Amino acid sequence: MADIIATDLCVHYPLTDAPSNSVRSTPPPENRVEVGNKSYILALRNLNFHIKKGQRVGLIGRNGSGKSTLLRVLGGIYAPTGGMLQTKGKISSLFNLNLGIQPDISGLENIVIRGLVKGWSRKQIREKMPEIIDFSELENVIDLPIRTYSDGMRMRLLFAIATSFSPEILLLDEWIGAGDTNFQTKAAKRMNSLVERAGITVIASHNRNLLRKVCDLGMWLDAGRMRAFGPIDQVYERMDGG
Amino acid sequence: MADSGAQEDYNLHEAVTVYELRLGTAIRDITEGLAMWRVWIALSWHEFSSTYRRSLLGIMWVVLSFAGFVFVKILIFSSLLQTDSNGYYDTYLVLGFFIWMYLQQSISASPDVFTAAKGWIRSEPLPFSLYIWKSVMREFYNLALTSIVVVIAILYLGTPLKNGLLYSLLGIAFLLLNAFSIKLLLGVVSARVRDISHMVKAIMMPMMFLTPIFWMPSQIGDLIKYLWWNPMYHYIEIFRAPLLEGGFPTASWIYVGTLYLIMTSLGFLSFARFRQRIVFWF
Numbered sequence: 001m002a003d004i005i006a007t008d009l010c011v012h013y014p015l016t017d018a019p020s021n022s023v024r025s026t027p028p029p030e031n032r033v034e035v036g037n038k039s040y041i042l043a044l045r046n047l048n049f050h051i052k053k054g055q056r057v058g059l060i061g062r063n064g065s066g067k068s069t070l071l072r073v074l075g076g077i078y079a080p081t082g083g084m085l086q087t088k089g090k091i092s093s094l095f096n097l098n099l100g101i102q103p104d105i106s107g108l109e110n111i112v113i114r115g116l117v118k119g120w121s122r123k124q125i126r127e128k129m130p131e132i133i134d135f136s137e138l139e140n141v142i143d144l145p146i147r148t149y150s151d152g153m154r155m156r157l158l159f160a161i162a163t164s165f166s167p168e169i170l171l172l173d174e175w176i177g178a179g180d181t182n183f184q185t186k187a188a189k190r191m192n193s194l195v196e197r198a199g200i201t202v203i204a205s206h207n208r209n210l211l212r213k214v215c216d217l218g219m220w221l222d223a224g225r226m227r228a229f230g231p232i233d234q235v236y237e238r239m240d241g242g
Numbered sequence: 243m244a245d246s247g248a249q250e251d252y253n254l255h256e257a258v259t260v261y262e263l264r265l266g267t268a269i270r271d272i273t274e275g276l277a278m279w280r281v282w283i284a285l286s287w288h289e290f291s292s293t294y295r296r297s298l299l300g301i302m303w304v305v306l307s308f309a310g311f312v313f314v315k316i317l318i319f320s321s322l323l324q325t326d327s328n329g330y331y332d333t334y335l336v337l338g339f340f341i342w343m344y345l346q347q348s349i350s351a352s353p354d355v356f357t358a359a360k361g362w363i364r365s366e367p368l369p370f371s372l373y374i375w376k377s378v379m380r381e382f383y384n385l386a387l388t389s390i391v392v393v394i395a396i397l398y399l400g401t402p403l404k405n406g407l408l409y410s411l412l413g414i415a416f417l418l419l420n421a422f423s424i425k426l427l428l429g430v431v432s433a434r435v436r437d438i439s440h441m442v443k444a445i446m447m448p449m450m451f452l453t454p455i456f457w458m459p460s461q462i463g464d465l466i467k468y469l470w471w472n473p474m475y476h477y478i479e480i481f482r483a484p485l486l487e488g489g490f491p492t493a494s495w496i497y498v499g500t501l502y503l504i505m506t507s508l509g510f511l512s513f514a515r516f517r518q519r520i521v522f523w524f
Contacts, residue, residue: 072364073255076367086253087253088252096364099364116280116284
């Protein structure tokens with residue numbers, strides 16, 4: 001049974017002077033604060049919410065509004081820098097199609113590695129293997145290195161792995177862009193079955209049609225603040241100034 | 243808070259304020275990392291083998307390049323130094339250079355241990371110590387492969403070795419543990435201050451000549467008084483001395499042991515302090 005409770009949840013990034021090769025989208029200037037001689041970006045500001053079992057939440061908002069940051073806090077990548085977060089349930093996340101895989105080894109070996117990372121034994125992974133390959137529709141290329149896969153193929157494989165180890169909380173960031181309609185339908189069905197088993201899904205996306213299809217709740221983030229959290233259609237109405 | 247009845251099975255993510263020493267988090271990270279040995283062994287092996295994956299000779303290149311290097315070194319330096327003919331110097335050079343290669347590779351890569359794993363760190367909530375063990379293992383595979391050359395060279399040179407093999411192996415085991423601490427310390431510091439990475443590489447370069455690998459301590463007169471304090475000397479000595487001179491190099495062990503305790507404490511404290519912040523520095 002999954003549950004997520006955020007109490008005054010804050011995340012602020014330090015703006016370091018150290019050269020960094022990462023390119024971040026420019027945040028709105030009001031997000032920036034100076035404490036002493038250090039600057040921070042307030043990526044999340046005092047979020048309070050409770051996501052209960054069986055809920056499917058779509059995170060909406062402009063680039064740099066905090067959607068990805070919130071997903072990463074929920075996924076345990078970032079620690080909150082203020083307030084607190086409580087999660088219950090096994091978490092599986094899919095943030096980026098290029099992270100956390102070894103491009104030079106085969107799809108098959110990557111399944112093993114990701115399974116081990118999720119704490120599965122080699123025996124359990126072997127048992128799940130046919131199902132993952134079948135779901136991702138990659139039977140013919142599963143022995144090839146991942147670098148030869150298209151974005152869509154990569155996404156199918158990662159999604160299949162992320163959902164196969166029966167997570168209770170599933171976190172997805174902009175994952176759907178690379179999938180074709182056929183796979184999107186399949187993926188939506190799988191997410192629904194997960195939610196029916198008292199799980200939670202949280203998805204960040206700019207694709208309204210998709211979110212309306214797979215989510216019942218929407219959370220609107222704007223410059224790190226939560227502007228609205230409720231039934232997704234109503235949240236979109238609010239967002240559009242209705 | 244977390245243990246108040248109904249909330250017992252919640253995972254609590256408490257806020258990390260900026261100035262705080264989180265010993266519990268650090269200890270948990272390190273023990274969980276150890277428990278996930280299957281993951282770091284698998285990851286390190288795939289990383290190691292995929293480096294040579296699409297080449298004909300594959301992993302044998304590790305052996306070949308080391309063998310070529312050793313051969314040229316012996317050729318040049320033994321004729322240069324006009325040493326004795328019973329192969330003692332050549333053996334000295336092979337054993338010393340074997341450990342030096344390991345040290346150089348391991349220490350130079352240490353500052354990048356977390357920054358190189360940034361893709362993983364930003365996508366999976368794994369213990370950070372796992373990435374350290376992964377690097378330690380990958381370097382160990384290299385060491386194990388190059389040891390083939392050392393064995394062949396010693397058989398070929400035919401120098402009688404003292405039977406200190408167990409002490410030497412103990413030295414290797416220590417070096418692996420030591421590598422963990424160096425990576426922990428340099429990894430954390432360098433994630434914040436990127437200069438460390440360049441600095442360490444710059445220091446390791448001349449270090450090869452400041453360390454008794456090609457020359458012997460007896461050959462440089464008074465200078466050894468200062469060069470004795472070079473830790474690289476003793477990292478090599480705990481492996482080389484038991485085989486060449488026999489016995490247990492006590493002074494070297496005391497020196498590297500003390501250094502180990504200092505580095506481990508500093509590394510652990512900085513890890514406890516910054517573990518939760520590292521991900522924000524990428």
